[in-house]
Amino acid sequence: MIVFNNKAFDFVENTTIAQFIELMKDQLIIENTALLITVNNQLISPSAIYTKIIYDGDIIKTRYLPMGG
Amino acid sequence: MWKTIRIDSNNNTIKSENYKDEYLGLGGRSLIAQFLIDEVNPTCDPLGEDAKIIFCTGMFAGSGLVCANRLSVGAKSPLTNGIKESNVGGSAAGALAGHNIRAIVIEDIPEGDAAMKIVLIQSNGTISLEDASPYQGMNNYEFVENMQNNYGEKVSVISIGRAGERLYKNSSLQVTEFGTNYPCRAAGRGGLGSVLGSKRIKGIVIQKSNKKNTLEFANQEQFKKIKKELNQSVIESSKTSPFSLVGTASTIDLVGPAGIIPTHNFTGDISENIENLKSDKFLEFVNKNGKNQHPCQAGCLVKCSNIINDADGNFLTGGFEYETIALCGPNCDIYDYEAIAKMDRICDDIGLDTIETGASVALCMEAGLIPWGDAQAALALYQQISDGTDLGNLLGQGTGEVGRHFNSKRIPTCKNQAMPGYDPRGSLGTGYTYATTSMGADHTAGITLGPDDPTDIEGAVATSNLMQHIFAMADSMTCMMAMATLGGQLDKVAELYNAMYDGNLNPDDLFAAADKTLLLEREFNEKAGWKPEDNVIPEFFRNEALPSTGKRFDIPVKLLSMKVKQ
Ligand code: SF4
Numbered sequence: 001m002i003v004f005n006n007k008a009f010d011f012v013e014n015t016t017i018a019q020f021i022e023l024m025k026d027q028l029i030i031e032n033t034a035l036l037i038t039v040n041n042q043l044i045s046p047s048a049i050y051t052k053i054i055y056d057g058d059i060i061k062t063r064y065l066p067m068g069g
Numbered sequence: 070m071w072k073t074i075r076i077d078s079n080n081n082t083i084k085s086e087n088y089k090d091e092y093l094g095l096g097g098r099s100l101i102a103q104f105l106i107d108e109v110n111p112t113c114d115p116l117g118e119d120a121k122i123i124f125c126t127g128m129f130a131g132s133g134l135v136c137a138n139r140l141s142v143g144a145k146s147p148l149t150n151g152i153k154e155s156n157v158g159g160s161a162a163g164a165l166a167g168h169n170i171r172a173i174v175i176e177d178i179p180e181g182d183a184a185m186k187i188v189l190i191q192s193n194g195t196i197s198l199e200d201a202s203p204y205q206g207m208n209n210y211e212f213v214e215n216m217q218n219n220y221g222e223k224v225s226v227i228s229i230g231r232a233g234e235r236l237y238k239n240s241s242l243q244v245t246e247f248g249t250n251y252p253c254r255a256a257g258r259g260g261l262g263s264v265l266g267s268k269r270i271k272g273i274v275i276q277k278s279n280k281k282n283t284l285e286f287a288n289q290e291q292f293k294k295i296k297k298e299l300n301q302s303v304i305e306s307s308k309t310s311p312f313s314l315v316g317t318a319s320t321i322d323l324v325g326p327a328g329i330i331p332t333h334n335f336t337g338d339i340s341e342n343i344e345n346l347k348s349d350k351f352l353e354f355v356n357k358n359g360k361n362q363h364p365c366q367a368g369c370l371v372k373c374s375n376i377i378n379d380a381d382g383n384f385l386t387g388g389f390e391y392e393t394i395a396l397c398g399p400n401c402d403i404y405d406y407e408a409i410a411k412m413d414r415i416c417d418d419i420g421l422d423t424i425e426t427g428a429s430v431a432l433c434m435e436a437g438l439i440p441w442g443d444a445q446a447a448l449a450l451y452q453q454i455s456d457g458t459d460l461g462n463l464l465g466q467g468t469g470e471v472g473r474h475f476n477s478k479r480i481p482t483c484k485n486q487a488m489p490g491y492d493p494r495g496s497l498g499t500g501y502t503y504a505t506t507s508m509g510a511d512h513t514a515g516i517t518l519g520p521d522d523p524t525d526i527e528g529a530v531a532t533s534n535l536m537q538h539i540f541a542m543a544d545s546m547t548c549m550m551a552m553a554t555l556g557g558q559l560d561k562v563a564e565l566y567n568a569m570y571d572g573n574l575n576p577d578d579l580f581a582a583a584d585k586t587l588l589l590e591r592e593f594n595e596k597a598g599w600k601p602e603d604n605v606i607p608e609f610f611r612n613e614a615l616p617s618t619g620k621r622f623d624i625p626v627k628l629l630s631m632k633v634k635q
Contacts, residue, residue, distance in 0.1 A: 031309060032554060032555050034552070035557055035559030043531045045580060046559055047575075047580040048576075051577075064553070067552065068516050
C-alpha cells in the first residue's frame, strides 16, 4: 500500500516516483506534476523522481512548487 | 551561430565575438554567473572601470518554448556589493535572439562627464553607438517614445530613467513589454540601472531582425515535438492557475489574511483593508479600464501580466505585480489599487525598483516624515526621487541607507537589499533564502511559500535549498511561472535541451547545472568579501512575534552562517 496525500493506493512494483505521480495525475488525484514531494518525510528533488523507486508502505506527500511574482 | 556583442564604453568600440564553445548550453542566470566569474574582478567598484554589465538571453530564447524569451541582466551590484542577476520579460530577449545575440557585455566607463550613448541594433544586424545627449535626463516612457519615433514603433528598448543616470542604488532597467511596447517590465533588483548609467549608456534599442530565424538545433524535429508537448502542458495547467486567471496579485488571497504580506514596515499587523486588495477586487480594478491575462513576451502562454488604464482610458501601467502591490501598498498602510498603480507607473518611469522604493517609503513613514497610509504624500516622495531633491537622492540609495539615516531599528534588508513581499516569520524557508542566497533578500532566489510551507526548521531549510536550485534552473531557461509546470517534467526539459544543444543530459544533470550556478555565485561573493556571518535576518524579526501566528524567525544564526549544502 502507498499512502499518497493521506489516501491509500495499491502498491505497484518497480515503479519510479515519477511514474506513480503520473498515475495519480491520470486518476485526477492531482492536476499538475510540478511538485515538491516528500517520501516518508524526506524531501525529494524533482530531478530524482525519475530514478527513485517507491516501496510498499511509503508515505508520499506533495505540494505544488512554490512560485510567486 | 550565437554571438556575444562586446562594447567598450570608454573607447566606443563594438565587437561581435563568436560565442565560446564552453558557454554553449548556458543561458540567463547560469551564463551571467559564468561570465562574471570569468571576466569581472569581484573586488571591483560596481560603478568603476573594471565593472561590467552583461545582458543574456535564456537558453531557449527564440525557440518557441513557452515563456523562454527572458532577459537576464547581471553585474556586481552597487546595492549588495555581490553578484546580481535580475531577469525580466518583455520584448528585448526575443528581439536579441532574432539577431542570434546571446549576450551583450558592456565594459569600462567613459572618462569625465561624457555624453550618454544609445546602443542601436538595426534590422540588418548593424550595431552602433548613437548620441543620447538629447535624451539625457529623460525618464523611461518619454525616452521609449523618442526611440519609437526615431527607429520604428516596434523597436524593443532596454533603458534607464533618471534614477539610473544618477547612479541610484535602487535603480532598475526597464524593458518594453510585448504588445503594448511600454517600458513597464523591470529588471528591478540590485540597482543594476546605475551600472548601465555609470557606463553612460541610456539604453539599448533593438529593431526586429529582417533575417529569418536561424537558430540551430541538433535535432529540430525532436525539439519541435517535445516543445509542443511542454507548451501544451502549460496551456493545460494555466486553465486553473491563479497566476493566469488573476495575476500574481492572487498571492494576496493567501498571504494577506495569513499576515505574511508585509504591512506597516514589516510589523505584520493585519488591517481589515486587506479585503480591498484580494483577487476579486484586483480583477474589478484591472478590468474596469484595462485587462488581465496579458502576455509580457511573445510565446507566453501563462499570461500573468496585465494592462492598467487610467480613468480616461489611457495606459497607466502594466506588469502590475504582487511585489509592487505588497511593498508600495500594505507595507505603507496603503490599500488602494489606484494609488499603488500610480506608484508602479512612476517607478517604471524613473527606473526604480518598486520593492526597494516601497520599503524605503515605509521607513519614511516610520520616521514620521509623512503619515502612514497617506498615498498622496507617498506619491510626492516618489516625485522627489524623480526631481532629485536631497530627500529624493537619499531615497535613491536604497532601504538600508534610508533606515540608517533615520536611525531605524527595523530595517528590513538582507545584504543591504530590501525584503520582498513575504515576511520571513510567516515563511521560514523564504527567510532562510533571504539570508543565505547570493542575491540578497530576493524572492526570485527561492521562496517556499504556500500551503504546507514548512514551519519546522529542518523542513524550511531543506525546502529553501531545493527551491534555490529550482529557481536557479528557471532563471536560466524560462520565467518562473512556466517552471511551475515544467518543473514536473524535467525529463522532457532535459530531452529538449539535448535536441537543441546535442547534449546528453538527464534531469539530475539539469540540477547539477543549477548547483554549479549557485556555487559560482557564491564563489564570486566570497571573493568580493562576503562572509558567512553576513548571513543574517534583521534582529527585529527575531524579537517581535508575527501578530497572525505569534511566531518569530527562529532559525539559529549559526545555521544561517553555515555553508549551504548544495
Ligand atoms: S507568465 Fe507572466 S512573467 Fe512569465 S512570460 Fe508570461 S506574462 Fe511574462
